[in-house]
Ligand SMILES: [Fe+2]
């Protein structure tokens with residue numbers, strides 16, 4: 001049992017990652033885990049992966065890590081994501097790419113809680129609705145019997161879904177949440193990278209006490225303007241004409257061919 005920092009959806013955002021790690025250090029976490037999407041969208045994929053490896057963060061693969069290293073294609077991602085991932089593919093060092101390709105799809109720390117990126121069986125599924133949670137709780141019981149706490153990412157929103165007596169409820173993430181009941185829990189620590197958020201640009205993460213079975217959510221200020229400037233200067237942002245070009249390509253060409261453009 002330990003006090004864990006939980007990260008996810010870092011997306012090559014060095015400034016946000018450094019701010020989140022500093023806050024987790026202040027909270028006294030003993031170990032750090034990450035629910036995937038280390039790269040994509042922003043200009044520091046190598047630096048983020050290096051930092052995570054230095055800090056011995058236990059990571060799983062997100063869809064951006066798989067697409068960014070050619071393990072998955074662009075079929076199920078938006079034009080913005082596709083554009084930044086094409087850039088990421090060119091930017092990644094061989095060492096980083098090999099590391100990302102070797103990340104597992106799941107981890108089960110302490111044989112007690114699961115880390116998954118999207119759905120339990122689908123790395124690109126957005127778990128946003130109760131029906132998705134009910135589908136995934138069935139997979140959790142079948143694939144990871146005895147595990148009733150699951151951390152996930154991909155939706156970029158801090159969230160606790162509780163499954164009890166066959167129905168799904170949401171818990172208030174502005175307060176510490178006890179996972180001590182007899183339900184099953186799907187928890188999103190939020191997105192470290194805030195570049196895609198409109199209202200507030202804060203790095204999100206969580207602290208999980210596996211002994212007390214309690215999770216609390218953090219939101220940390222970082223230099224979002226610096227991240228944005230670097231991403232734009234290095235070609236990670238999609239302009240309007242290329243957006244239209246991608247739309248046309250998606251309509252006219254088989255998916256496999258536009259992945260090389
Ligand atoms: Fe993501």
Ligand SMILES: [Fe+2]
Pocket residue numbers: 037062063064117153154155
């Ligand atoms: Fe994702």
